[in-house]
Amino acid sequence: MDLQELREIAREEKARQKPVRVHCCTSTGCRAADAMGIYGNLQAAVKEHHLEDRVEVIGVGCMGFCGRGPLVQIDPDDLLYEEVVPDQATSIIEAMNGGTAQPILGDSQHPFFARQTRVVREYSGKIDPERIEEYIAVGGYESLHKAIYEMTPAAVVEQISKSGLRGRGGGGYPTGLKWATVAKMPGDQKYIICNGDEGDPGAFMDRSILESDPHLVLEGMAIAGYAVGANHGYIYVRAEYPLAIARLQKGIQQAKKYGLLGSQIFDSPFDFKIDIRIGAGAFVCGEETALIQSIEGGRGNPVPRPPYPAEKGLYECPTLINNVETLANITAIIRNGADWYASIGTENSKGTKIFALTGKIRNNGLIEVPMGITLREIVEDMGGGVPDGEVKAVQTGGPSGGCIPKSMLDTPVDYDSLRQVGSMMGSGGMVVMDDSTSMVGIAQFYMEFCRGETCGKCVPCRTGTVQLYAMLSKILKRQATRDDLAKMEALCEMVRDTSLCGLGQTAPNPVLSTLKYFREEYEALLVEPEYLNGQAALHGVSA
Amino acid sequence: MSVKTLKIDNQDIAVEAGTTIMEAAKEAGVRIPKLCHLEGLTPVGACRLCLVEIEGMNKLLPSCVTEVWEGMVIHTQTPKLQEYRRMNVELIFAEGNHVCSICVANGNCELQDVAVEVGMDHSRFPYRFPDRHVDLSHPLFGIDHNRCILCTRCVRVCDEVEGAHVWDVAQRGAAAYIVSGLNQPWGEVDACTSCGKCVDACPTGAIFKQGSTTGEKDADAPKFEFLTAAREKHQWTR
Numbered sequence: 001m002d003l004q005e006l007r008e009i010a011r012e013e014k015a016r017q018k019p020v021r022v023h024c025c026t027s028t029g030c031r032a033a034d035a036m037g038i039y040g041n042l043q044a045a046v047k048e049h050h051l052e053d054r055v056e057v058i059g060v061g062c063m064g065f066c067g068r069g070p071l072v073q074i075d076p077d078d079l080l081y082e083e084v085v086p087d088q089a090t091s092i093i094e095a096m097n098g099g100t101a102q103p104i105l106g107d108s109q110h111p112f113f114a115r116q117t118r119v120v121r122e123y124s125g126k127i128d129p130e131r132i133e134e135y136i137a138v139g140g141y142e143s144l145h146k147a148i149y150e151m152t153p154a155a156v157v158e159q160i161s162k163s164g165l166r167g168r169g170g171g172g173y174p175t176g177l178k179w180a181t182v183a184k185m186p187g188d189q190k191y192i193i194c195n196g197d198e199g200d201p202g203a204f205m206d207r208s209i210l211e212s213d214p215h216l217v218l219e220g221m222a223i224a225g226y227a228v229g230a231n232h233g234y235i236y237v238r239a240e241y242p243l244a245i246a247r248l249q250k251g252i253q254q255a256k257k258y259g260l261l262g263s264q265i266f267d268s269p270f271d272f273k274i275d276i277r278i279g280a281g282a283f284v285c286g287e288e289t290a291l292i293q294s295i296e297g298g299r300g301n302p303v304p305r306p307p308y309p310a311e312k313g314l315y316e317c318p319t320l321i322n323n324v325e326t327l328a329n330i331t332a333i334i335r336n337g338a339d340w341y342a343s344i345g346t347e348n349s350k351g352t353k354i355f356a357l358t359g360k361i362r363n364n365g366l367i368e369v370p371m372g373i374t375l376r377e378i379v380e381d382m383g384g385g386v387p388d389g390e391v392k393a394v395q396t397g398g399p400s401g402g403c404i405p406k407s408m409l410d411t412p413v414d415y416d417s418l419r420q421v422g423s424m425m426g427s428g429g430m431v432v433m434d435d436s437t438s439m440v441g442i443a444q445f446y447m448e449f450c451r452g453e454t455c456g457k458c459v460p461c462r463t464g465t466v467q468l469y470a471m472l473s474k475i476l477k478r479q480a481t482r483d484d485l486a487k488m489e490a491l492c493e494m495v496r497d498t499s500l501c502g503l504g505q506t507a508p509n510p511v512l513s514t515l516k517y518f519r520e521e522y523e524a525l526l527v528e529p530e531y532l533n534g535q536a537a538l539h540g541v542s543a
Numbered sequence: 544m545s546v547k548t549l550k551i552d553n554q555d556i557a558v559e560a561g562t563t564i565m566e567a568a569k570e571a572g573v574r575i576p577k578l579c580h581l582e583g584l585t586p587v588g589a590c591r592l593c594l595v596e597i598e599g600m601n602k603l604l605p606s607c608v609t610e611v612w613e614g615m616v617i618h619t620q621t622p623k624l625q626e627y628r629r630m631n632v633e634l635i636f637a638e639g640n641h642v643c644s645i646c647v648a649n650g651n652c653e654l655q656d657v658a659v660e661v662g663m664d665h666s667r668f669p670y671r672f673p674d675r676h677v678d679l680s681h682p683l684f685g686i687d688h689n690r691c692i693l694c695t696r697c698v699r700v701c702d703e704v705e706g707a708h709v710w711d712v713a714q715r716g717a718a719a720y721i722v723s724g725l726n727q728p729w730g731e732v733d734a735c736t737s738c739g740k741c742v743d744a745c746p747t748g749a750i751f752k753q754g755s756t757t758g759e760k761d762a763d764a765p766k767f768e769f770l771t772a773a774r775e776k777h778q779w780t781r
Contacts, residue, residue: 282715284715299711299712301712303587303588304587304588304605304608304609451716451717452716453715453716454715454716455715455716455719456693456712456714456715456716456717456718456719457587457589457693457695457712458588458589458590458591459589459590459591459592459631459634459635459692460591460631460634462638462693462716462717462719463634463635463637463638463717464634465716466638466671466716466717467634467637467668467669470669487667487668490626490630491630491668494626494627494630494631497603497623497627498591498594498603498627498631499591500588500589500591500605
């Protein structure tokens with residue numbers, strides 16, 4: 001395979017594609033509402049109306065507007081049909097011959113779409129993720145060729161550094177710095193790991209990327225391998241994402257067949273193979289050291305850092321571990337240059353971020369927005385606001401993050417601003433809460449999650465989350481006093497400061513941030529010690 | 544071999560590069576509380592009692608796994624550390640069923656010693672009273688999960704020193720427990736050599752010799768430092 005052959009595949013693919021393409025979402029969300037039935041009916045209708053010459057139906061990845069799914073979009077007319085049911089499929093095809101389509105016609109110019117900046121999701125929902133030719137037709141694998149033939153590994157690392165890309169898994173560590181560290185580590189064997197163990201409640205960005213455009217991640221990993229000198233990559237995907245796993249498997253096979261992965265990629269001396277490892281259901285395996293233990297076949301327990309994986313990671317070799325979304329940004333940076341990427345976003349947070357916008361909001365779904373956009377723009381303009389009542393808070397960062405109150409909706413979405421207000425960027429879950437939501441209940445929900453997901457290795461996280469959950473439950477049952485609240489705050493600080501890994505260190509965040517902004521809700525639930533004594537006396541026990 | 548000079552609780556000390564903070568503190572005669580670490584076994588940094596403050600760092604670091612660096616200024620007994628350690632021990636006591644008065648290890652228990660050391664006289668957190676079981680299927684020994692603090696010393700000593708790998712950790716979080724064999728009764732695990740190293744390594748009364756009663760367990764935890772030194776450095780004196 002050389003560049004000419006790659007472009008020949010692209011040409012053939014474009015020639016093969018029909019003038020009218022009917023995109024039917026076949027991702028997990030829409031599948032749950034029988035998207036596969038719609039897909040089948042659309043294909044049958046095309047055949048029935050003898051439109052095969054100019055119309056083709058393709059199963060695509062996520063279009064983003066998941067709350068209104070299943071979605072069907074007609075290209076190039078840019079018609080978007082929402083909440084389609086299988087029975088309406090025929091009418092969509094009939095509409096092409098002058099009939100009337102039954103499903104709701106959506107507004108593809110709605111701010112939900114119009115305000116997005118699509119870098120990672122550029123071709124999500126536009127190409128068939130199960131055919132590598134479609135990816136190649138939109139310029140796929142050209143970045144890998146460019147990296148191998150026009151750039152030195154050091155130049156690739158420099159581009160990534162200059163782009164200002166930071167880790168999209170939540171921590172926000174500068175990606176270029178991580179790459180440079182691994183690249184400079186001595187040793188013949190290095191590894192690339194793609195962390196696809198997305199587990200925050202309400203977050204599904206990485207699943208969508210893997211399901212919608214798997215080659216984007218594979219190509220990003222190969223470029224990373226070239227840049228740091230690794231010849232082997234692992235994608236760690238949670239078992240709960242069977243479709244993503246299937247599409248990745250198919251993607252790897254197809255890329256290998258074309259010589260885009262495996263030995264001597266593009267007939268160069270660069271080898272890179274990718275294996276998939278499937279998680280076994282532990283949230284903590286998203287923590288990088290636990291993930292490495294899990295790949296090695298051990299119990300998914302975090303281990304103390306340093307040494308960091310960049311120094312001693314998988315099988316004790318220098319290992320570059322990046323999140324799915326981080327790696328999905330790489331091809332665009334190599335293609336368009338670091339300066340282009342750095343022109344998007346803010347001073348210290350460059351590029352775009354995908355959020356899973358969920359909760360009490362009109363428009364649920366995935367959005368890719370430039371860094372620096374305010375929460376208000378996301379919630380009110382793009383999300384269409386809360387269906388009933390008012391926004392109360394926005395939760396970002398999942399069980400590691402915090403709740404940002406309504407009064408702070410003008411906070412720009414970037415790593416540093418979100419941290420300043422006591423939350424964090426996190427992997428991209430964004431849960432909107434309305435004024436019917438109990439903030440103490442939310443804190444309890446996240447603590448229950450952490451209590452169930454702590455590995456149990458270190459004392460503060462294993463025992464602290466149990467006690468914190470019990471304390472929050474006590475408050476909600478109106479059995480806690482002011483002393484209990486003080487005790488809980490002290491325990492939050494202890495768990496945060498002394499836990500071994502990120503899970504424990506951030507587990508108290510939902511409590512601390514709701515205490516910071518909604519303290520009155522906690523206080524309203526407290527009772528006086530005398531009341532408890534009285535209740536105890538009534539039941540003949542001591543308080 | 545290079546040497547690093549550092550300061551532990553205002554005391555200057557020079558140690559070999561590669562030494563951990565805990566080893567350096569031992570050399571300086573500074574005691575740092577610990578429960579999961581045992582000299583001679585791989586440190587895991589799990590109990591979090593040995594966390595120390597380093598000047599210029601906002602993170603507390605576990606002294607059992609952190610190697611010293613030149614010019615490090617370490618504080619092992621700040622008010623914050625003392626408070627956190629006390630809470631930590633309270634949490635351990637509240638988590639299991641630790642009743643000293645009827646325990647085989649009473650008077651010879653590292654958990655008890657640490658509780659005294661950090662000044663813990665009661666727990667501010669409610670006791671969880673978990674429903675845990677006792678396994679007496681082994682002819683010589685027994686394991687009482689009520690007294691287990693999940694330090695994993697037994698797991699490591701069996702794995703690293705005896706090489707039998709009878710023990711491991713099952714489940715996660717509050718449900719985690721020390722498991723023998725393939726989740727079999729201890730007495731049915733063929734791999735067990737009945738060497739008793741886990742009895743000696745156990746810091747509490749969780750693993751004990753059958754027949755011992757209250758206060759009769761007399762574990763020999765320092766023996767693993769000797770065993771490892773004997774194997775690796777051929778030093779045969781204790």
